[in-house]
Amino acid sequence: MADVWTRKGGDSAPAAEDRGEVPGPLVGRERESRDLRALLENHRLVTVAGEVGVGKSRLAAEAVAEVVARGAGECVPGAGEGRPAAQGAAGVGAKEAGPHIMVVRWPEDGQSAGCDAGPGSPASLTAAVMEAAAGIRGRRAAAGVGALADRLRAADVLLFLDDVDPVHAECVGMVQTLLEFVPSLRVLVTSRRPLGLGGEAVLRLAPLSAEPADEHGTAPAAQLFLDRFLDRSLERGDASFDADDADLSAVADICRYVGGLPLAVELAAEQAARSSVGEVAERLEEHQCWLSAPDMAAPRHRSLRDAVAAAYVLCDRDERIVWARASILAGDFDESTAAFVCAGGGLAPARVPACLARLAAVGVLTPVRDPGGIREPRYRMAPVSRDFGGERLREAKEFDVAAERRAIHFQRVAALAENLWSLGSQPQAVRLVLDEAEGLRAMLEYAPRRPEVAAAALESVLNLWFWWAVYDAADEGRRHLLRLLPMCRSDSLLIARGLCLAAWLTAYGDPGGAGELLQHAWPAAVLAGDDATVGRIAHVQGMLALHEGDLERAIQQFHEAASTIPPHVSGGLPPAVSMAALAVTQAEQSPRAARRSARRALSQPGIRGDAWACLVARYAQAFVDHSDGRTGRARLRAHRALAALDGRLPAPQGCAALRDLITDIDRGSRSGLPAATVPRGLTGVAIPAQPGGGILR
Numbered sequence: 001m002a003d004v005w006t007r008k009g010g011d012s013a014p015a016a017e018d019r020g021e022v023p024g025p026l027v028g029r030e031r032e033s034r035d036l037r038a039l040l041e042n043h044r045l046v047t048v049a050g051e052v053g054v055g056k057s058r059l060a061a062e063a064v065a066e067v068v069a070r071g072a073g074e075c076v077p078g079a080g081e082g083r084p085a086a087q088g089a090a091g092v093g094a095k096e097a098g099p100h101i102m103v104v105r106w107p108e109d110g111q112s113a114g115c116d117a118g119p120g121s122p123a124s125l126t127a128a129v130m131e132a133a134a135g136i137r138g139r140r141a142a143a144g145v146g147a148l149a150d151r152l153r154a155a156d157v158l159l160f161l162d163d164v165d166p167v168h169a170e171c172v173g174m175v176q177t178l179l180e181f182v183p184s185l186r187v188l189v190t191s192r193r194p195l196g197l198g199g200e201a202v203l204r205l206a207p208l209s210a211e212p213a214d215e216h217g218t219a220p221a222a223q224l225f226l227d228r229f230l231d232r233s234l235e236r237g238d239a240s241f242d243a244d245d246a247d248l249s250a251v252a253d254i255c256r257y258v259g260g261l262p263l264a265v266e267l268a269a270e271q272a273a274r275s276s277v278g279e280v281a282e283r284l285e286e287h288q289c290w291l292s293a294p295d296m297a298a299p300r301h302r303s304l305r306d307a308v309a310a311a312y313v314l315c316d317r318d319e320r321i322v323w324a325r326a327s328i329l330a331g332d333f334d335e336s337t338a339a340f341v342c343a344g345g346g347l348a349p350a351r352v353p354a355c356l357a358r359l360a361a362v363g364v365l366t367p368v369r370d371p372g373g374i375r376e377p378r379y380r381m382a383p384v385s386r387d388f389g390g391e392r393l394r395e396a397k398e399f400d401v402a403a404e405r406r407a408i409h410f411q412r413v414a415a416l417a418e419n420l421w422s423l424g425s426q427p428q429a430v431r432l433v434l435d436e437a438e439g440l441r442a443m444l445e446y447a448p449r450r451p452e453v454a455a456a457a458l459e460s461v462l463n464l465w466f467w468w469a470v471y472d473a474a475d476e477g478r479r480h481l482l483r484l485l486p487m488c489r490s491d492s493l494l495i496a497r498g499l500c501l502a503a504w505l506t507a508y509g510d511p512g513g514a515g516e517l518l519q520h521a522w523p524a525a526v527l528a529g530d531d532a533t534v535g536r537i538a539h540v541q542g543m544l545a546l547h548e549g550d551l552e553r554a555i556q557q558f559h560e561a562a563s564t565i566p567p568h569v570s571g572g573l574p575p576a577v578s579m580a581a582l583a584v585t586q587a588e589q590s591p592r593a594a595r596r597s598a599r600r601a602l603s604q605p606g607i608r609g610d611a612w613a614c615l616v617a618r619y620a621q622a623f624v625d626h627s628d629g630r631t632g633r634a635r636l637r638a639h640r641a642l643a644a645l646d647g648r649l650p651a652p653q654g655c656a657a658l659r660d661l662i663t664d665i666d667r668g669s670r671s672g673l674p675a676a677t678v679p680r681g682l683t684g685v686a687i688p689a690q691p692g693g694g695i696l697r
Contacts, residue, residue: 029059047200067101152185175195225251250280259383327387327392334378366379403453426611496524507540532571538557555585574604635662635666638662
């Protein structure tokens with residue numbers, strides 16, 4: 001059963017091929033190596049824990065090899081599959097200087113060489129350790145922990161138990177007993193999760209960073225890729241590698257796509273040596289489990305899919321279901337999100353959090369918020385685990401159901417964010433969107449492929465109007481709108497709102513495209529009797545008139561917008577912003593009317609609870625004061641408006657205009673009419689069309 005290192009040619013240090021790893025030095029693990037050496041010197045039980053392919057065995061093997069190389073001990077050989085009988089083998093108990101190093105690895109075929117029992121059966125691991133301790137190769141009967149303790153008590157032993165996940169429960173009991181009855185024993189374990197014993201020192205191994213420490217450095221994951229790539233290139237007779245910026249950018253993309261997982265990085269380097277770096281990067285952007293390298297030394301490392309599958313088969317039924325269904329959630333997610341998406345089909349929502357915790361313990365999920373905090377924990381699934389889970393989800397024919405549940409959930413998230421925004425809790429709304437941004441984006445990108453969820457996705461985009469318009473995400477919001485609008489019914493109220501929002505997001509970059517969108521939005525809003533949308537259309541028309549230099553028409557449209565939009569209506573631009581735009585437009589021609597409009601903007605119902613509308617209204621006051629020659633008051637108003645912002649959140653629309661205004665005041669100059677209330681977007685709007693009776697035909 002045990003795959004134990006043996007000495008070759010009298011050299012006590014194990015060779016790379018005996019370790020079952022890719023030859024070559026460790027990359028990016030200097031700090032972890034120092035930490036592991038310190039833990040081994042100061043603790044009797046040390047566990048290196050981490051997800052599949054993160055390099056636990058490699059790091060631990062290097063630490064043990066260093067102990068042997070320093071002459072601090074001797075590597076004691078034991079039983080190994082396919083190895084000759086105990087030629088030159090020595091058991092534990094001989095009087096020699098330094099500790100004996102016993103290394104036992106669970107075999108990759110899962111069969112027991114120490115007893116006839118299968119993987120994880122009672123005494124299978126104990127029998128393997130007994131075989132190594134006795135120095136006997138071949139099969140032997142199962143041994144008890146007591147007998148093993150008696151044999152180990154006679155010598156100073158460092159027992160290295162590598163990859164014990166298949167026999168985790170037995171390992172816990174055996175190690176606990178041995179440490180209690182063998183005071184001189186030290187144990188080093190590699191496993192996806194700690195043993196959970198008292199006095200255990202745990203080194204949690206994370207993937208390599210895919211980002212460089214500084215702008216001139218190389219990311220550790222990229223350095224590993226380049227080292228392995230050059231090794232493979234030299235083996236194939238290609239001694240040169242002239243990487244241009246495109247190749248280096250592709251390497252960085254590869255490392256990000258695989259999340260810096262060392263096994264995936266090495267397999268990607270193997271594939272790149274066979275084809276090209278750019279081709280591998282393109283394939284990895286879509287999927288990762290295809291990575292493989294048939295000539296890797298360790299069979300378990302020859303395929304990324306097989307490596308992850310080895311962890312998958314050790315999960316129970318509920319954990320496998322949660323793994324597969326949660327794979328549809330991009331980015332971070334919390335327990336309530338996972339419970340909604342994953343529950344069903346015999347899995348109760350109350351059982352999901354426990355499954356998440358167990359998956360996090362074995363490295364499938366990474367906690368991104370303290371599980372012991374006041375707020376519920378949030379998790380992120382490792383990239384390769386998410387790809388593998390997605391394969392299982394499609395095999396179970398549950399992908400469509402999971403995608404629909406995801407759409408429903410994020411529709412509720414967007415509605416909650418809009419409610420928080422409209423009720424005066426704008427910082428909370430922005431934080432919610434920031435937390436759920438990756439999940440929202442994944443849902444919106446997928447929605448156009450599924451007509452049945454298009455309406456829910458469109459409603460989500462409309463509820464997130466403040467994110468697109470206020471926080472410089474106009475291009476993304478407009479792109480989602482123009483993809484979803486053709487898929488919805490032409491008589492839907494969502495259409496009028498969607499076209500109006502698309503025109504607003506487009507007005508700065510492409511006035512012509514915005515005008516064409518408004519031509520379709522206005523009849524739909526009038527027929528639906530939606531005063532708020534009619535007023536917001538007037539606001540966008542005022543922006544377009546301002547762009548054309550038609551101040552009279554701009555004043556008329558902004559006035560109409562401020563009068564038409566109901567004071568407390570949610571879901572879009574408030575009337576205070578239209579009133580502020582009116583004040584700015586009136587500043588040059590009618591200062592008195594501009595001051596009156598600015599005061600009315602700040603006296604709108606609910607303005608104190610709308611931080612963004614209040615910011616724009618205060619900008620309008622400061623702009624009017626500056627235009628009227630009251631520079632001291634204008635400077636004070638502008639500074640107060642900026643000071644009221646929450647510096648922990650992204651800067652909203654209007655901040656740049658306020659800073660420009662302060663600069664103009666300090667210079668004693670004027671820059672003319674600003675675009676403070678106009679979201680910026682790219683030019684070139686492609687008006688959507690719906691085949692067979694579309695919304696914009």
